[in-house]
Amino acid sequence: MKQKIIFVTIFCFSVNLVGCSGNILARYSTQKSLQEQAEYDMQNGDYTAAQTKLQTILAGDPLNYTAVSMLAACYAAIGGVILVDILIKSAVQSTSGNNSNSNSITLASSVLPTPTPTVFAQMAIAINTMATIPQTSLTSEMSFQQQMFLDLYLLLQILDLINTLRAGGTLTNAQITLLFNTIGNINSVSGSNNNQVSQAVSNITNGINNSPGANQNQQVANYLTPFI
Numbered sequence: 091m092k093q094k095i096i097f098v099t100i101f102c103f104s105v106n107l108v109g110c111s112g113n114i115l116a117r118y119s120t121q122k123s124l125q126e127q128a129e130y131d132m133q134n135g136d137y138t139a140a141q142t143k144l145q146t147i148l149a150g151d152p153l154n155y156t157a158v159s160m161l162a163a164c165y166a167a168i169g170g171v172i173l174v175d176i177l178i179k180s181a182v183q184s185t186s187g188n189n190s191n192s193n194s195i196t197l198a199s200s201v202l203p204t205p206t207p208t209v210f211a212q213m214a215i216a217i218n219t220m221a222t223i224p225q226t227s228l229t230s231e232m233s234f235q236q237q238m239f240l241d242l243y244l245l246l247q248i249l250d251l252i253n254t255l256r257a258g259g260t261l262t263n264a265q266i267t268l269l270f271n272t273i274g275n276i277n278s279v280s281g282s283n284n285n286q287v288s289q290a291v292s293n294i295t296n297g298i299n300n301s302p303g304a305n306q307n308q309q310v311a312n313y314l315t316p317f318i
Contacts, residue, residue, distance in 0.1 A: 125157055132160065137167040155223045159232045162219035162239070169212025170203035171242055173235065180286040191297045194290035195252070195317050198245040201287075205250040213243045217275075233279070240276045241291045247272060248294060251310065255318045266307050 124143050131140035144161040147154055163173060179201040203209055220236045228236070247269050251261055273295055294313075303309035 137164045162216045166216035169209040176201045194293040205246045244272045
């Protein structure tokens, strides 16, 4: 009788274990399928649909950092900043030569959308989303994406500052603070990227740092004056 009870107990435990494993595998399969669908949506430019799928995945598995990086890319793309397209466009540009700063501004204006509050808001969300990935969990692709988002965010700010000056406005303390905070963030994650966008950012930041001025506002204004 005792052996029978033990057998029944083991049998029930085994059934429960198999059922539990089946649920886990089914959930994993569903998430993987959903992630593949999200990737397909992104490839076809439907970033809103991809965003919804990725948010669903992360609601059940917040440690899926691949999904996190994909979600960040969706946020940026919804704002008009599509990283792959920008890299392709920038590959045919040149930021080298005697007038590297001018070429850098030209590059920024040719590959980026017109800076608007929506574009800035989406880029901020994308950058903050990437920041949720622990440093130890960042793959080389994720690190590249993180740095590129910061670089592009800086270039968007530069274009916005130029537009402000062209319209006869003055640079605000908030704009300058954001600019230098972004430069600091870029320096903190800067890797070995040596593409056109990163080179443009390096040219611009060096140009600002070497510009005369009693304060940061004057430095930036003096640097940007030739481009107005």
